Amino acid sequence: MIKEFVDVLVIGAGPSGCVSASYLHKNNIKIKVVEKTKFPRLVVGESLIPRVMDHFAEAELFECLDAMNFEKKLGARFIRGEEICVFDFSQKFGEGWDWTWQVPRADFDNTMAQEVIRKGIDLEFETEVLEVSFEGKNSKTIVKDKDGNLKEIHAKFIIDSSGYGRVLPRLLDLDTPSKLDPHSSIFTHVKDINRPEGEEGTQISFDILETEVWLWVIPFSNGNTSLGVVGPTDFINSLSENKDNAEALRNAIQKSDYYIKRFNGTEFLFEPVKLENYSRAVKRMYGDGFALTGNSSEFLDPVFSSGVAFATESGMLAAKLYIKESQGIEVDWEVEFTEYMKRGIAVFTTYVKEWYTGNLQTLFFHQPENPEVKEKICSVLAGYVWNEENPFVKKHDHVIQNMAYLLNMQKEQNENPSVN
Ligand code: FAD
Numbered sequence: 001m002i003k004e005f006v007d008v009l010v011i012g013a014g015p016s017g018c019v020s021a022s023y024l025h026k027n028n029i030k031i032k033v034v035e036k037t038k039f040p041r042l043v044v045g046e047s048l049i050p051r052v053m054d055h056f057a058e059a060e061l062f063e064c065l066d067a068m069n070f071e072k073k074l075g076a077r078f079i080r081g082e083e084i085c086v087f088d089f090s091q092k093f094g095e096g097w098d099w100t101w102q103v104p105r106a107d108f109d110n111t112m113a114q115e116v117i118r119k120g121i122d123l124e125f126e127t128e129v130l131e132v133s134f135e136g137k138n139s140k141t142i143v144k145d146k147d148g149n150l151k152e153i154h155a156k157f158i159i160d161s162s163g164y165g166r167v168l169p170r171l172l173d174l175d176t177p178s179k180l181d182p183h184s185s186i187f188t189h190v191k192d193i194n195r196p197e198g199e200e201g202t203q204i205s206f207d208i209l210e211t212e213v214w215l216w217v218i219p220f221s222n223g224n225t226s227l228g229v230v231g232p233t234d235f236i237n238s239l240s241e242n243k244d245n246a247e248a249l250r251n252a253i254q255k256s257d258y259y260i261k262r263f264n265g266t267e268f269l270f271e272p273v274k275l276e277n278y279s280r281a282v283k284r285m286y287g288d289g290f291a292l293t294g295n296s297s298e299f300l301d302p303v304f305s306s307g308v309a310f311a312t313e314s315g316m317l318a319a320k321l322y323i324k325e326s327q328g329i330e331v332d333w334e335v336e337f338t339e340y341m342k343r344g345i346a347v348f349t350t351y352v353k354e355w356y357t358g359n360l361q362t363l364f365f366h367q368p369e370n371p372e373v374k375e376k377i378c379s380v381l382a383g384y385v386w387n388e389e390n391p392f393v394k395k396h397d398h399v400i401q402n403m404a405y406l407l408n409m410q411k412e413q414n415e416n417p418s419v420n
Pocket residue numbers: 011012013014015016017034035036037043044045046047048049127128129130161162163164165166167184185275278293294295296299301302305306307308309311
């Protein structure tokens with residue numbers, strides 16, 4: 001069997017793997033990336049948040065992406081019947097990028113992977129990891145290439161960015177149930193033939209159909225738009241008696257007063273894909289000789305578009321910590337990797353939970369708007385969830401609940417002034 005020797009093996013060439021690989025290469029680490037599929041490949045996760053731009057810039061992937069003229073995302077719009085709440089990333093608390101992109105991921109990921117190859121990184125498509133064994137920190141990975149040939153890759157460290165492939169969580173029994181309720185989604189792309197002119201046509205939007213059910217509308221610069229419905233798994237399953245994903249998505253579109261005209265009867269560009277019970281969690285995020293990054297570790301919920309940002313944050317951090325360790329500097333992976341990542345994950349977990357309780361929706365749609373509250377929430381939605389100067393980060397575990405309680409009480413009093 002052919003044997004290859006590298007410092008770091010990166011499994012998966014999604015955003016997490018590409019950011020890791022590019023940063024390691026920039027720092028003269030000998031790496032190899034193996035990717036199971038042939039790019040471009042379909043993957044969900046098309047609405048980015050500004051925090052990712054820090055990672056693309058640092059990993060020197062920004063320019064190739066910028067050259068693609070993807071649709072710029074300047075904020076996000078939430079719709080609930082007649083009520084509308086727009087977040088503008090330039091109106092946020094603290095420092096940070098005030099724009100990002102909304103992207104067809106097949107093209108986006110392929111752009112990054114081709115750039116990684118152009119930099120001279122050894123990236124092999126259609127090469128799947130079958131087995132991994134460790135001796136101390138050193139690992140031996142068996143991969144199978146597109147012609148069925150097996151190869152042994154010896155690495156000092158593995159960054160597992162295999163997404164839902166979950167290579168090491170599966171092989172090392174690291175999966176654990178998510179703390180979030182089971183939610184599912186069905187999505188596709190459409191040719192957006194009724195797209196209105198101007199901002200209305202290109203604005204990324206989340207249309208709340210019921211407290212726990214929402215539709216995403218993500219217009220791309222190529223004229224297509226991504227449409228998806230998200231909700232509790234039982235609800236998503238009830239959208240079509242025959243388990244027909246196209247019928248289910250059409251039924252969801254029918255429920256949207258705002259979008260029914262634009263998308264009713266629009267042809268789907270591919271058979272809608274169902275992602276059932278999509279949240280994931282792991283018992284631990286690292287071990288001797290490996291780190292789990294991106295969806296291979298945790299995935300929460302699409303509602304705040306945080307998936308790619310966590311993927312690139314953890315991919316970049318794992319690369320930096322490996323470099324530090326390779327320089328003979330001790331790394332405390334528990335503190336520097338797990339605890340750091342968990343702090344950000346905890347903030348978004350609260351926001352996801354409070355979205356589905358309806359408390360966050362109370363804050364979003366409250367009138368008159370409170371600009372000071374809004375800019376702090378906006379900073380969280382932009383992905384700056386490690387900025388503890390932001391009280392909506394630092395006190396995330398109770399601030400939303402408390403404010404929603406007060407607003408609801410105030411509303412009740414206004415509606416029934418005689419009740420004390
Ligand atoms: P991926 O992009 O999934 O890449 C992993 C790669 O590993 C794949 O290319 C795969 O082929 C490869 N691989 C798998 N197994 C193997 C193997 N055995 N050997 C070699 N290679 C392998 N995130 C957002 O930021 N915005 C959104 O709007 C958003 N919407 C979402 C909607 C839904 C319904 C869901 C479920 C998720 C959404 N996400 C969103 C999350 C987003 O899809 C992921 O967080 C993101 O793609 C993770 O990137 P990654 O690099 O970790 O994994």
